[in-house]
Amino acid sequence: MTWEPPSPVHMVEVHLDAWIREFGPRTREQAEARTVEELLEVLEVRYPRLRFKLRDETGKLRRYVRVFVDGEDVGREQGLQAPISGARTVDILHSIAGG
Amino acid sequence: MAEKKIRVLLGTRKGAYVAESDLKRRTWKVLPVSNAGREVYHVVADPRHPGHLYAAVNDWMFGPMVHRSEDGGKHWKEIGTPLMPSSKERNPQMNLDGGEVQRPKHAITNLWHVEPGHPDQPNTLFLGADPHKLFRSDDLGRSWEPVSSINEHPTKKDWAPGAGGPCMHTILIDPRDARRMYVGMSAAGTFRTDDGGETWRAANRGVETPFLPTRFPEVGQCVHHVVLDAEDPTTAYRQDHGGMYVSHDGMESWKRIGKFFDDDFGFAVASARTLPGRAFFIPLEGRSRVTAQGGLQVFEWNDPKKKWRALMSPKAFPGHYGVHREGMATDGLAPAGIYVGTTTGQLIVSADAGKSWRQVPFQFPGIHSVQVANPPL
Numbered sequence: 001m002t003w004e005p006p007s008p009v010h011m012v013e014v015h016l017d018a019w020i021r022e023f024g025p026r027t028r029e030q031a032e033a034r035t036v037e038e039l040l041e042v043l044e045v046r047y048p049r050l051r052f053k054l055r056d057e058t059g060k061l062r063r064y065v066r067v068f069v070d071g072e073d074v075g076r077e078q079g080l081q082a083p084i085s086g087a088r089t090v091d092i093l094h095s096i097a098g099g
Numbered sequence: 100m101a102e103k104k105i106r107v108l109l110g111t112r113k114g115a116y117v118a119e120s121d122l123k124r125r126t127w128k129v130l131p132v133s134n135a136g137r138e139v140y141h142v143v144a145d146p147r148h149p150g151h152l153y154a155a156v157n158d159w160m161f162g163p164m165v166h167r168s169e170d171g172g173k174h175w176k177e178i179g180t181p182l183m184p185s186s187k188e189r190n191p192q193m194n195l196d197g198g199e200v201q202r203p204k205h206a207i208t209n210l211w212h213v214e215p216g217h218p219d220q221p222n223t224l225f226l227g228a229d230p231h232k233l234f235r236s237d238d239l240g241r242s243w244e245p246v247s248s249i250n251e252h253p254t255k256k257d258w259a260p261g262a263g264g265p266c267m268h269t270i271l272i273d274p275r276d277a278r279r280m281y282v283g284m285s286a287a288g289t290f291r292t293d294d295g296g297e298t299w300r301a302a303n304r305g306v307e308t309p310f311l312p313t314r315f316p317e318v319g320q321c322v323h324h325v326v327l328d329a330e331d332p333t334t335a336y337r338q339d340h341g342g343m344y345v346s347h348d349g350m351e352s353w354k355r356i357g358k359f360f361d362d363d364f365g366f367a368v369a370s371a372r373t374l375p376g377r378a379f380f381i382p383l384e385g386r387s388r389v390t391a392q393g394g395l396q397v398f399e400w401n402d403p404k405k406k407w408r409a410l411m412s413p414k415a416f417p418g419h420y421g422v423h424r425e426g427m428a429t430d431g432l433a434p435a436g437i438y439v440g441t442t443t444g445q446l447i448v449s450a451d452a453g454k455s456w457r458q459v460p461f462q463f464p465g466i467h468s469v470q471v472a473n474p475p476l
Contacts, residue, residue, distance in 0.1 A: 053161040056206035057182040064160045094160045
């Protein structure tokens with residue numbers, strides 16, 4: 001097993017779905033984080049009403065929340081550990097659903 | 100002088116609605132929708148705090164939330180929302196100390212029912228959730244604690260989900276004794292406590308389970324809804340998956356009263372403050388879960404006389420209607436108002452205890468729940 005140094009903390013521009021503004025964030029935020037999970041934690045500290053809205057209490061992304069790092073969908077489970085070092089943008093959007 | 104308006108509160112598939120009328124209940128004004136686009140399973144008035152309403156909101160993107168209005172439904176604000184019990188952070192405030200989070204394995208799926216506490220406990224609320232969870236707040240919804248004595252009841256291994264999920268949907272408090280409560284869950288049945296929720300016992304004796312190999316099990320009944328009699332809270336009326344029932348001993352035992360019908364399936368049941376000894380049921384066809392006799396029908400059960408009476412001709416509102424478990428409510432006026440909300444968004448009102456009916460001329464989204472906020476009388 002090889003040891004890997006942690007990803008460096010990285011400043012990234014976050015684009016948020018307009019619906020998320022109800023809980024405090026602006027549609028564009030800047031945040032420092034190493035992974036998607038850390039980024040969400042930073043946003044939740046900054047905007048406490050956002051807590052449990054994008055992730056449920058198990059820590060998983062809610063079913064209809066999608067996160068893209070530089071345009072790539074990070075997926076649902078392991079995706080929260082996706083590194084964002086080197087990325088320019090993270091988009092947090094709602095998926096197509098409803099009726 | 101106190102405002103003499105009556106408000107009908109609707110939880111719908113696409114938001115919460117409040118319809119206002121004067122005490123004649125002939126013309127209705129529908130206030131602007133709140134929580135537009137969100138599933139609202141239940142809206143209820145808190146009679147201990149006039150003007151206060153609570154809504155159980157289930158947003159398809161952001162998950163469950165509890166909202167409160169303090170001005171009769173004009174403005175709403177999110178308050179505390181309970182989380183699954185194994186989390187150390189039940190209060191939705193952010194924990195800034197960076198401590199380790201113990202996460203539950205499952206999340207709360209939906210919030211089903213908010214019940215204001217007994218008048219002797221003015222800051223207490225109860226909340227029923229999926230999966231099979233009862234929560235209690237003693238600070239008007241700022242924080243919540245799970246009621247483990249029922250949530251982890253010894254019979255839990257024999258509970259199952261109903262078609263709507265494993266939901267805690269009925270919470271009843273004896274108006275004469277804050278320590279006696281009842282809850283109903285699908286498909287677990289009804290449970291009773293006499294000590295303020297410290298201990299609970301199953302309260303399903305006599306209720307059939309046509310969907311289980313055992314005909315009369317202790318638990319596992321798919322109770323759909325239960326109400327207490329307006330005058331005698333030891334009398335309860337129950338619409339179960341397995342028929343219509345009455346209890347005269349605080350749910351110690353149940354007697355089936357629905358054999359009068361070809362099919363006594365249904366979801367909704369209501370009682371009225373000014374009509375003690377009466378209960379209202381809406382029989383549905385058990386397979387299709389819509390009205391089966393060619394139109395909507397409301398029946399009155401006269402408990403002292405042990406008789407059924409149709410309050411509505413099937414020709415009045417022809418068609419195949421669905422009505423959810425909390426889709427019927429009454430007001431506290433005389434003559435009693437009866438309100439039926441359908442799964443296709445019609446609100447049908449009788450202002451004379453069922454003698455005549457008219458539809459409120461507003462197309463709502465599919466209605467989950469109907470409740471009434473009475474003016475001070």
